[in-house]
Amino acid sequence: MFNFLSKKLRSWQQQNQNINKENKENDNSKKTKENSQAKLSSNLKENLDSIKAILGVCEDLIIREFAFGNKGQISAAIIFIDGMVDRTLINDNIIKPLMYDNRFICEEESLEIKNIDIIKGTILYVGEIEKSTTINDLVESCLSGDTILLIEKAKEALVISSRGWETRGVVDPETETIVRGPREGFTENLRTNTTLLRRKIKSPDFMLEAMKIGRKTNTAISIAYLKGVANPEVIEEAKRRLKRIDTDGILESGYIEGFIEDAPLSIFSTIGNSEKPDTVAGKILEGRVAVLVDGTPFVLTFPMVFIEGFQSAEDYYSRPYYASLVRVIRFIAFAISILAPSSYVAATTFHQELIPTPLLFTVAASSEGTPFPAVVEVLAMGVIFEILREAGIRLPRPVGQAISIVGALVIGESAVSAGLIGGIVVIVIALTAVASFVVPAQTDSGAILRVILVILAGSMGGVGIMVGLIGILIHLASLRSFGTPYLSPLAPLSPFDLKDVFFRVPIWAMLTRPKSIVRQNIQRQKFILKPTPPPEKKDKGGSK
């Protein structure tokens, strides 16, 4: 059956590939015919017509024709997309200087061939201006928010950076809230995001490489890393995988993740993401590579290891003892979140001898008279919980409260008092639910593991759970993220990296970057940085 499915899948894929190829060829051929060869002519009207022909009847395309020079002899046109540009910049810094510049008001002769360079070099008050000669380029940059200045008799056009659109400000990230630490979060704007990172790492080694992905969306992405620290192989591999992507659109970094991850069929994600600049900066300093995608506040970081999900930026801001305690609690919570329901099933249906006698009485009394076996109870409650969770996320806020009341009261309380399910099951599921949110990075994989383990526990008891856990261990051990074993630094063991796994050593003792990720420049800080009392002064007698 499986075989059949996979065959189907493969042939379908092949068909798709063929179609894609044809599409691509069509696209390319059209482009080559119409645009790439099409250079700007010296006739302004012709140029405008050919741009109009491509952008068609877009209502947000604005073409402003005007003339300048002391007699208005130079006609020109400004083209931009409404809403994507900064209007004041166009008015004050492009049109105004052109019309009011004294060189144009006074008579000046040599405004013929070189005028493009003069305008670019001496007149416009804009930071970033480029010259371009092909219509294709012009259209592309126009669509990404630049303003195009076409001038009569010039075979070149100016692409003036005037991007400015409504953006969300830098606000608290919603997914990773903290008590102590910076509160800013990434936004949807790529430039803002790179700025947030650049402001943290002010070093010439901090590299940002731009790339555009998506045939239709032309999404800008940028690869950030620390030169001399990040493993060059990882950077190369990342670029190779990113260049491979040939799709019509990238709407979120999740698309990129899906295209470049190592284990696409695994339930564990091998690429991390974060919404917080300080977290990403920390990862870059540890030698990881980050990919910022325009249009989403979620930045990808890799290589990712399993224990990364258990680390939080705040661990490094609070004192080491408490941070270590919290670390351990996160591991326990993760264990509870995947093991509690299955252990309950195994203990109550297979291994009742493991439950202490008084507890067994309570459990037995609560499940006395309930109609379903424990596996069904637990699975049903698990599904109900997931439904409630999903409803809580999707529903508009005001209705959400009603849902939680319905969920908690009707399904929890009434189901128990009606004798449908045992009270202990509700407690187990509630505990699981709470625990599953302690480790956000593994919440989704945890939900799947939980179901698998419950089914195994229901059929084989504790042995089933162990079989499931060993299976998970094998799977985790065989995963790699950009060459780094997923379970490192535990397996393969690198003892020095254990400083940041189950406990976090003080900052001054974190001498090295993780060895499994970084191959060069491994030393992070000076060796002796432990705070010591100031050296005693020599004149001991001078107490007065």
Add this chain to the structure above:
Amino acid sequence: MKIEKGVISSSQLTFMIIGFLQASNLLLVFSSRIVNHDSWLAILVGLVISIPIALSYAALAKEFSGKTLIQISDIIYGAYLGKMISVSYILIFLLTFSIDLRLFSDFLITYIMPETPIWAILTLLTFLSAWAVRGGIEVIARCSFIIIAMASIIILSTFVFLLSDMEFSNFLPVFDLPLKDFIQGTHINVSLYYLEIIIFLMIMAFVNKTEQVRGSMLWGLILGGVSLLILEVRNVAVLGIVSNILTSPSFNAVRYISVAEVFTRLEMFVVIMLITTVFLKVSIMYYATVLGLAQTLHLRSYLPLVTPIGIITISLCIISGDSSMELLHGGMYIWPVFILPIQLFPVLSLFIVKLRKKSKKLGANEE
């Protein structure tokens, strides 16, 4: 043409050996049937005897670094004789592998799930090991640290929990048995688990630093032997004379834990420890068998062999004994005698190699 591309570190080799020996928990019963409360002595003496042999294994591996046992015997004994020897190695691997699996399934059936048919448990365990084996030596090696860390924590904590129930007079009188019995018990220990590390001659070839193999072999053997010793001391000290009549003293000793009536009923930890370490041991042996067979047959990959060998193993497990009594008899009187010559064979190989080298040197000098 290299079948296995993976590379493991010498510390991973140590962990694998420790886990390999910790999994032999269930095999302790065979010798303690004979030597009774002196079994700790038999374990200790067995360890001391095994160390030089294990070191000679390491020396052989160093002599032919990057070569597995099968390739080594091909080189030393030539194509035909070498193949015969290789086949006998592989057969031994396969048999030990299936007997270990069978013993563990028997344990599970006896203590936890008496109504479950044995094939179901065997299939599950073999499937797990096959999964790991398909992942290659790196995956098995990576699993090893987590498994032995967990097993060691369980061994030590159960020892501590049982301290108050221990009666050390149970070990008296020391050496209260005929020398003949003691030698037999030690022999069982040596050949049933200590020298089973012959299987690591198939794996040492993939260690990245060959000069460290010797050390990791030694440490693995010592730490593994010590953990067995701790287990046996715990069992005898707690259960005393009763431990001689139980099929798994470990399980019953841990079952006996009652610290302030809060830490009770901890026997599941024994099962967790056993199931993980046995998984590790079985995967290593499975891997060695499959790899050895592939090298003997000059295959390009061992992957096609994994499923057939797995099915053969399951059948071997089922037919290896009708009852647990039969297995006990076989483990005490037949298997150790049968297996020891093969385990000592690499020592002979090393001897031959050294002799040849010397004679070559002499020959060169004479010329």
Add this chain to the structure above:
Amino acid sequence: MRNRKIIVSIIICILLTLSISGCWNRRELNTFSILMGMGIDKAEEVGKVQLTAQIINVSELKQGGSSNKEAYLAVRSTGDTVFDALRNFTKESNRKIYLPHNKVLILGEDIATEGVQKYIDFFVRDHEMRLRESVLVAKGKAEEILNVKSELEKIPAAGISSLLKSQNATSEATDVDMKDFISRLMSKTTAPIAPLIEISGEEEKKVLRISGMAIFKQDKWVGELEGSKARGILWVIDKIESGIIVVDCPNEEGKMSLEIIRASSKITPELKGDKVSIKVEIKEEGHIGDQECPCELKSHDISSIEKMKTTVIRAEVISALEKARELNTDIFGFGDSVHQKYPKQWKDIESSWDEVFPEIEVEIVVDAKVRRSGILIMPASS
């Protein structure tokens, strides 16, 4: 790659069949009844065993004390062997009996006098049994014991179990679990002991009471020790937890009670030629619990109190020893201690231990101390 897919599909099929046809050992909580106490008697029919099981009525336990039904049921069944009888419960009860939570195993008087060997094997062999349950010997039938209600506990077996634990307040009986019982039974010389339980009181107000320790010879119950004589055994085998020793006041009329705080003992055998002698060293420490006489105790008085305490302890040990000699059973484990110290000579002694044991010279060395006098310096009555 293709190969892999085939294997994966096979494995998935296996897993599916496993999860569908699996569940071999599955039992929901409401399909069995939890056993808390078990009693073995001889059935009226010759050669058969009668088991009495105290099982939990879970639904009663749930409602608390509201209903007047009991939270337990005592059911009985008979069979050719213990296991047979256990399975015969299902003829009358719809729920199978679940053993692992068993707290007490009570051996009926008739079983104990006949020999427990053949009945006890099941309780060690079965995988559901643990070695922690307490073993007791009933005066009379075990069934009757299990039918007596407990005043404070909902479940009588739990009551018996905690009754045994509370015995360490007097140390005149001690809890013997299955492991101890079995290892003494398996030893060639040491004889098992077990606490004795009996019913006292009238028809309506029946109470259970631990009356002392039962002494076995091999696997047969041959005698019993009560009160301070029973404590005599415990002094030697180092099972004293606490207790009261009553002595006379040193100078005046009246009595004093001394509380035992900690005690330890050591058995040292000695072999001279063929003659075995044993030295038992007992160390004890205690406090003054109460004092009838109004005098103030001086430090030299304390030493005389200690002397009196020593005498009491010695007397207790000697009385237990005499009983053991009389019955000729080695309840103290002297044989094992000789074996441990003189393994070579032991082989000659072992076969004739029954003759040797009554003749053993036992030297008792008691070192008793009074450490503190409670929170008073002077007696309250002075």
